[in-house]
Amino acid sequence: MAPTFMVSAPGKAIVFGEHAAVYGKPAIAAAISLRSYLLVITLSKSQRTVQLNFRDIGLNHTWEIDNLPWDIFQQPSKKRSYYSVVDSLDPQFLEAIMPHAEAVSKHLPEKQRKIHIKSATAFLYLFLSLGSSKSPGFVYTLRSTIPIGAGLGSSASVCVCLSAALLLQIRALAGPHPDQPPDEAEMQIEHINRWAFVGELCIHGDPSGVDNTVSAGGKAVMFQRNASGPPSVIRLTKFPKLPLLLVDTQQQRSTATQVDKVKTLKANHPEITETILDGIGKIATSALELMSSAVPSGSGNSDALGHWGALIGMNHGFLVSLGVSHPRLERIRELVDYANIGWTKLTGAGGGGCAITLFRSGIEEQTIEELEQKFTTEGFQIHKTILGADGVGVLWPAVFRGTDGKACGEIDQTMFENADSVQGINQLVGVGAQENREGWGFWTRDLSTR
Template sequence: MISYSAPGKVYLYGEHAVVFGEPAVAAAIDRRVFTSVEERNDDIINIYSEDLPLRDISVRINSKGDAEVVGGEKTLAPLRYILEAIDFVSDKAGEELGFNLKIESELPLGGGLGSSAAVTVSTIACLSELHGLNLQEREIADIGYMVEKKVQKRASPCDTFTSSMGGVTWVETGKSLERKKPVEIPLVIGFTGKAGSTQKMVARVNELKKDYTEVVGPIIKSIGDITRTGIDAVEKEKLDELGRLMNINHGLLMALGVGNMDLSRIVDASRTAGAVGAKITGAGGGGCAVAVGENQKKISTAIEANGYEAFITNITENGVSRE
């Protein structure tokens, strides 16, 4: 049995603006996806997960590399990432193997916490060892990015890089990704219970910018300026400054139309409970908000008192890891 895990992530600053060339800061969190692979003596691939909407799915890969899926929806999002990961690694290895693949997740699906990247990265790591490739973390991140781009059509390398490498990532479109020095920042995640659609939210911001370029352009530039200013607060663990800039970032994301009442309630509950900052993380329209504050338990309890799921987490330096 080969087992690997990979972390989810939050955006501290910069989502949506990064699509338009502005920088963003992401951080790996200590909630993970766990993937295990066991080789079979035939060409069948069985995929199973209690945590993702996958139940006893079998995949037969023929000599042409075509996949026949039995027992599940072929368009199911997690399955598409897994199948593409299998395809990329099999092509690189020059061989096709049968195996049983099991996934366990501590991340809510569609929560904006990089669950698809963590599934992709941990799957690639398992298959790399199964095929004897022994890919390094950066290679896994690069293949993961190709997988996400194939599935999503348009993707950022940030999610798979952060999940593979761990820690804090500085990302700027068209430039290299940079892993920042280790930091300790107390986080609380609030989940609306509703999945957000990255594609829909990105399209909404694009349309808004097209219709009101002179208004929306400066908002996007301001988010970029927050990121450029805020990275110092992240690296020096200045929680008050980090939080104030997160609050401004949240207001600008709301102005772009990617918030909703659930996210606003989570953010307001977090701040009332003592969070120095709280904001949407990810695409918005649902999903999660992230709060920063020393009294994590009080913040978590306040979010739950408003009817939402909450969990305490921290930034982790551990990227993709063998279990």
């Protein structure tokens, strides 16, 4: 049997340009070091089942492999190879999958069950597209350190994990390894990305493709919607790794509601709103130009870091003008400004969700700890993370490492499931905030490009 292995992929934060991106302005999104982790266990040949265990959302279901609709997926006229470019879902495939996807979580309330059905649909679509009716049984167990439903790309991270795991299982990927040629790594990242996008189609219907692109390749991208066709995407492979404080308001919000709010404002005050949206787009462009001339640094005195911070503040101000902030988001900004540790803006749709803070140079750890205590006291959830994180990675075999970094034995499903909270997951298998966890390998894009 194949050894137990694990794949991991990051979430993302929009650094510049949210809402303006809806109207064709450029935006920058970057990977963060909060990640999803997928443990893959191969069963004996006699065990003809596939189990999907998404621990953090309470989804756990087992299917009989021989009962899945392989005949539909393996029609010669429709069979997809692993390097296919799929930009839409096959209606016949979806129809064949739905009875199996809808078998999950029948005991749960309808709202929660719908989320489980979408997750199961994405998994089954990928499993049947890339797998084989003759494959052995598997157990796929997922844990995540990414807040769900907070605009941080958690579903894309999961889809990247599933895509990479399935491609590894059919041996369509090599590496990652230190001597891997950049063009080979680039091609393999794109294969992972393409199939992750298929999973996102199953979950969201009409995704932009940005979240899975950032999660697969890491670092950052600048993206811009076009009037027709897919958005243009510039991969920012030299995007710096910067320490970041991500604060979750714990305030539920609806992306659609916030988008509609800006739409209404634009209808009622078209000229002024367009000026604001254009300003947000120019901030993203300015940030890119700044990065091309002087890379911001999280340590030492960096003029570029200060310039970036100013752009972050202006971007947040524009978003406030559009009416998409929230008192909880403004409280985060107020506390950060009072402590004078950095620059803060909301990230994502707003109306709740999360805020990101880029630290100034030379801030003492005690000052940060005092601020974190204030956040905790007021009911915020804080995450220390890295902006510009690595993309999809593999731990093969999945080996537990002690505090000294030495291998202590294979990670089993029970150990993985019982890891308590974000801290427990990170201690057991996490890449960690510094992204230097021993044993993990990452596909890396050619860093000679922008």
